[in-house]
Amino acid sequence: MNIQRVAAWLITIALILVLIVIGKDYLVPIFMALVIWYLVNALDREFHKLPWIGKYLPRTITLGMSLIFIGLTLYLVGDVIVETITGFVEDSQKYIPKIDAQINRMYGRLGLDNPPTVESLELSSQLWAYSSELLNGITNFAKGLLLVLLYVVFFLIEQSAFGGKMAALGLPLQETNRLSVVLNEVNDAMRTYLGVKTFTSMLTALLSWIVFYFVGVDYALFWAFLVFLFNYVPTIGSVTATLLPGFLALVQFDTLTPFLVIIIGVTAIQLLVGNILEPRLMGENLNISPLVVVLSLILWSMLWGVIGMLLSVPITVAIIIICSQFDTTRSVAVLLSKNGKI
Numbered sequence: 001m002n003i004q005r006v007a008a009w010l011i012t013i014a015l016i017l018v019l020i021v022i023g024k025d026y027l028v029p030i031f032m033a034l035v036i037w038y039l040v041n042a043l044d045r046e047f048h049k050l051p052w053i054g055k056y057l058p059r060t061i062t063l064g065m066s067l068i069f070i071g072l073t074l075y076l077v078g079d080v081i082v083e084t085i086t087g088f089v090e091d092s093q094k095y096i097p098k099i100d101a102q103i104n105r106m107y108g109r110l111g112l113d114n115p116p117t118v119e120s121l122e123l124s125s126q127l128w129a130y131s132s133e134l135l136n137g138i139t140n141f142a143k144g145l146l147l148v149l150l151y152v153v154f155f156l157i158e159q160s161a162f163g164g165k166m167a168a169l170g171l172p173l174q175e176t177n178r179l180s181v182v183l184n185e186v187n188d189a190m191r192t193y194l195g196v197k198t199f200t201s202m203l204t205a206l207l208s209w210i211v212f213y214f215v216g217v218d219y220a221l222f223w224a225f226l227v228f229l230f231n232y233v234p235t236i237g238s239v240t241a242t243l244l245p246g247f248l249a250l251v252q253f254d255t256l257t258p259f260l261v262i263i264i265g266v267t268a269i270q271l272l273v274g275n276i277l278e279p280r281l282m283g284e285n286l287n288i289s290p291l292v293v294v295l296s297l298i299l300w301s302m303l304w305g306v307i308g309m310l311l312s313v314p315i316t317v318a319i320i321i322i323c324s325q326f327d328t329t330r331s332v333a334v335l336l337s338k339n340g341k342i
Helices: 002-022 024-049 060-088 093-111 123-170 174-214 222-229 235-253 257-282 290-324 332-336
Strands: none
Touching: 002 024, 002 290, 002 332, 024 060, 024 123, 024 174, 024 290, 060 123, 060 222, 093 235, 174 222, 174 235, 174 257, 174 290, 222 235, 290 332
């Protein structure tokens, strides 16, 4: 019987992975819509707490305000990214002599002869290819964003009728209560994680932009947005968002000082916000093993690429909470947790 149970679990996991890979084009917009839906509800809570002309606005209006705010933010961010990439490609020629100078300087310090050039390494053609690919990806993402926002609208419509549907199912009281507990815990954890992570990411991006601005590195606003976005990616996200503007500063300026200021300054900001402020705001809601975080990051990045990296932690949180509510899957939640306490 145990062998049959293990085989059944393995077959189920294999079928789920196949479905995730094959249905990527359909599942990714739905999961992105779920994330935006949680953000809309989290923002709606904050809007509803604010008194407007002496009274609180109805939920319908605050939900609409939240959806419009997030939609406009996504549009403005996309516009900034396109302009930045276009400008970087157009100005790339001015960086070529500086890159050659840095290569010559490095070879001179190492005592090596015949340093390569950007032209000999064919970096220019690679830059054009990568930039074109990135622009095409952004264009496709913008097209898919309309579908994502449409899903969000349907989720918002559905959430108002979900309570009535739960009551109409006619389930036993115990099952209804368990289902309600699971849904409430998933919703609370998701709202807590996404709300706190979004706030701390915005704070980290703002402080990092101040560093970029005073250093004078090109495209400071774009690098700040990159810090904001990559802050959602565990472990490697912060490192990547720090190194990229640092490398540009290394090419743009003739001294190491701007490079060191960016690396040290942005790293210090991320450590302070990520290790001091964020745990205080997050509390113990996300009881996930650090090893599980890294493994889930690798798994979902292999399955769904960058989107999978961004969604890896929310998906893992939902899996832990759901598994913890049932005796047959409770052991899975214990193994995925940070301290074994569910």
